[in-house]
Amino acid sequence: MNKITDRSKGSALSMSDLDERVTQLGHEGMPNRDLWPGIEQAINPRDEVKESWFTARLPRFVPASIAMTALSITTTAAVLIILNFIPRQTEQPQNTVYQYEMENAIRALERSYQSETQQMLVRYQSRPALTDNWQQQLQDLHEARQTVISAMLESPENMQFIRMLKNIHQQELMIIERSHERELDSI
Template structure:
């Protein structure tokens, strides 16, 4: 470093050392501190009391909501799940039949299908039947219901691929 920067640094260091390290307040702060300390426990009691009331009101409103929903909708009925599965199966069969009718209901011989497509179709049919029988034992199993819906969609997609006219493909 050069001499001018060293002398400037020395001047700054001396000025910093000459500064007071404490700043005295312009008035006495102790009365305000004592007042804040003495009022703090009372405010906590009020906040706890308010919090207790708000929690009680929240719990009461949740209970009222549950009671209202049970009165309006009734208690869950396991037979509703069975009805859902039966409706899904019936809807699938109707959609499948409508698809086959729209394609002229022409049966595709097993020889005309590639072995891979026939294997996929057979596996989907077998899987769908297996899921339906599992749902008869456990009709409330949401995973099985979703799996049945997925399997039905896959079977319809494969049937669409098999039966669509060749001139529609690009």
């Protein structure tokens, strides 16, 4: 029999033992929460109207770039508002210091990002983007940004998250810029 190891303690597991255990693995795991309400909402045609509320109300002449940038600014504003309402923890002085510094860092970074995005909004307002998937890329980055900000608030002592947030901001701006600069070059 093909033994995996010659360890002296206990009996070594053979590959056939492993294969046998694998065949006995269950296929009946259940999620911790009820997934049906989310599925039901997504497959219900009435909710498609709700999903398209934002885009349905955009005037037809507004380029997608402006819509996405506006969405980006809204996200930033939401983050800043949330930060203003976070209760201060007084019981743990060390954590409070970290928390305070991290919140300040997030505020500063988001304000700077918002300012740069607004400048781009003005610069590119009349130019549609040429690339097809840049909105999707931007959407992915929005999600990443939210994840990193949540992580920053949960682990305020981890300074690496600041670099990560900066990195995301740079990438968001770069995507908007690149997708429009090409057209500037071609004019």
